[in-house]
Structures are given as C-alpha cells and as structure tokens.
Amino acid sequence: MAVAMTACGAAKPDPADKAQGPVVFAAASLTDALGRIGEIYEAAGHPAPRFSFAASSALARQIEQGAEADVFFSADEDWMNYLASKNLIDPATRRPMLTNTLVLVAPARASFQLDLAPGMDLAGALKGGRLSLADPASVPAGKYARQALQHFGVWASVEASVVRAENVRAALRYVETGDAAAGIVFGTDAAAAGEAVSVVGTFPADSHAPIIYPVALLAGKGEGAGEEFLEFLGSRQALDVFTAAGFGTVSNAETPGYLPPK
Template sequence: MILLVRMLLVLAFSSFMVTGHASAQERGPLVLAAVSMQEALTDAANRWAALNHPRPVLSFAASSALARQVEAGAKADLFVSADEEWMDYLQGKALLRAGTRARLTENRLVLVAPGTSALKLRITPGFALGRALGSGRLALADPATVPAGRYAKAALERLGVWRDIAGRIVPAENVRAALALVERGVVPLGVVYATDARASGKVRVIGMFPASSHPPITYPVALLKTSSHREAEAFRRFLISREGRTILARRGFGAR
C-alpha cells in the first residue's frame, strides 16, 4: 500500500511538472503590427510576460503588407495599423472582431538626415527641399501603399514641394527601410516617423512637419475575426489601458 501511494505521488508530481512546463511554454497571441511600432510593442509584450502571461508573438512589416496577409488567410490574433485606411480595408471585408477596434496611439512626421549632416532647413510652405537634396534623392516609404509614405506625400503636397521632388523619390517597402537608407548615407534626406528617428541614433532630425500638413497619424488596433487565442482580447485591452499607453509614450508615441 505504501509503495502504491508513493507511485501515485510520483505520477501526480510528474504530471504537474509536464503541465506546468507546457503552460510556461505556451505561445502568446500573434500580433501583426506596423514596423514603426517595433520597440514600443516589444516593451509592451515584455511587460505582459512579466505579469505572468504567455509572451505575445510579434510580427512587424508595412501595414499594407500585413493587411494583405490577413486578407489572404494568415492566422493571427491582433492587427495594429499605422493608419486608419488599412484597418478600414480589413473591416470592409469583415475580417475584424466586431467591437474591438480602438485608437491605440499617435505619431508625428519628421525630415531626417544622416547623423553627420550639417544641413539646416526649416519646414515651411515652399521650403527649398529640392535644393537641399542637391544631386541626391529623398527616401520615404512607398506612397502608393504604405501609410508613412502616404502621410509624407500628403505633407509635401500641402507644403507645395511635391511636384519639385516627385521624380527624385526612393520608395522603400516600409518606413524602417527608408530610415535605413538615410542611416547608411545612401540618400541625404528621408521622411519618417518621429519615433523611428528617436529609435535610430544614426540620424539627425532636420525638422518636424506641421501636424496640419497631413492627415492625423493614428494607430488603430483590433482583434481579428479568426482569432481563437484565449489571451488575445486581454492583451488588446492591456495595450489601450493607461499602463499600455504609458509604455508606448516612453518610445515617443502619443499626442505632442
């Protein structure tokens, strides 16, 4: 009898260890997010994991590319877009969970140069952007599809300089790719989000575009309709909570 009890205790303990290990290794919800959110969402995911939750799995790319992946049937739980248009796109195709779309945070647009550049330029209507480029070109995210590029084009059009430099654009696949071109000195100037410049350390901000020169840069978040992860909605609520937004603000996100 004593031997039987000992065997049962060993089996119970082994079962607990296996179950506990499986729980510790459980994958968190899969989050598809605009690449400009990389550092901020990594911080948020780390904090969520520190609160004894499975750490969310983060996948970053241009909002346009991620929305197309969702449309094509990619299995994910949350989508964070760098603009409202791509979230509208998925909502129009009934791919979002009803009632879960919310505005997460905001950003600003800046003109950057390599860190060693001594260029000075005020961003005002009709400013001499073409002259500042010299024989070089301007890097920005592809304005045909990528939110950062759309915002940049809108700002340059509103300021009356787009027509002068439209043929001198280097359209990158996403805003971080545009940033990299400036970091490496491939181009003398680029247009990126303020948070990208802050995260880099290899570029110098020449100036910030007036908020009135482009549509508001807002980041919506929503649960995807096909999500089945038990923690997906809880993590979404964490992101839009005061603590979640504070984490994002430490990386420069939010109204300024």
C-alpha cells in the same frame, strides 16, 4: 521573451490558444515599443506574444490572403478600414490607440538645413541626393509624407529623387547609412535611431491627415490570447511605454477598469 516573426500560425481561440500567446501583426514603427510591452506582458505571467512587424499595407494583405493572426495594429485608419470592409476584424474591439508626428531627418553628420514652409527648396537641399520614404502608394508613413510635401507644393520637384522603401524603418535605414540625403519618417522612428540621424524639422499636423494608430482583434479571435493582450495594450503600463517611445495616446486608449495581473 517576446518573439518577432515573419511567418505566422495561430490556432482558433481555445485554451491552447492562450497557452501559445497571441500573434500580433503590427506596423513597423511599433517594433521597439511593442517589443518592450511584450517583455512586460510575459514577465507578468502571460505567454510571450509573437510579433510580425511590417508595413500596415503588407500585413493587411497577408491577413486578407489567410495569414493567421489575433491582433492587427495599423499605422493608419485606411488599412484597418480595408480589413473591416472584408469582415476580417471584430468591429466591437476596434479602437484608436496612438498618435505620432512626421519628421524630416538627415544623416547625423550631414549639414542639412531647411525650414519646413510652403515653397521650400527641398530639391535643392538634397543636392542631387535621394529622399527616402516608405512607399507612398500604400504604406501609411509614405502616404502621410506625400501629403505633407503636396501641402507645401514641393512634391513634383522631388518625386524623381524619391527612393520608395517597403516600410518606414527601411526608409529610416537609408538615412542612417547615408544612402539617402534625407528621409521622412515618424517622430518615434527618428527617436529610436538616436544619434544616427538628426531631425531637420517636424511637419505641421495640418499638412497631412491625422496620424492615428487603430488596433483590433481579427474576426473570430474573441476569448483567446489576443483578447487578453488587447486589454493589456490599454493598461497604464503599456501606455507608459508608448509615451516613453514618443507616441501620443488618444483620450480613450486606456482599457476601462483594467487591473494589471498580480
């Protein structure tokens, strides 16, 4: 079965590298979809991928500090650009794969009502409670959330109520447990939570930067397990999993000429 991991170690690309399976550093919002894709990949006869899920910012810094990985799948372009600026990714393999939406959520049993519009009284709707976000100083979901609130002119009124989570799934948990009156997460995270949260509204796409998930091999990882898995991510099988989870796919996400293993 596909493995989620926190400590990573992968050898330099060689035949043993393929036998071990790829080490994939991926944004926390990809946890469910990539877990399922990993299962499909393994069932097709490939070695099980080993996943490390966290904030894109945390993963990029781990890679910068020498953590071994084959593939980096970020929730924004900024952290991929960061690694590219340090020559830590293979630029020829980089491509945008997915899109997402940004939503305001509340605990399922809460009577939280608010129209997402300029000048909305989000502070009043919180009724003294907290607003959970992934840390807007660095984590993509939090950065998008702050942009949206600034777009509507309400960031200053709620900033003191914000609880900063280490990643978007942690921000979601604050809402699921009722420790936050509301939170801003990706639409796919809200969908994964099921009946534990209710979606109050979806932020307009023009209220924040485009939510794009790029993926790339790390530098020096060509012809290894990571390359095979990267190709599989663009297969129709994998893209169907992403779509079922609520992600959008960019027009060139599909691997050209990819044939699934028989």
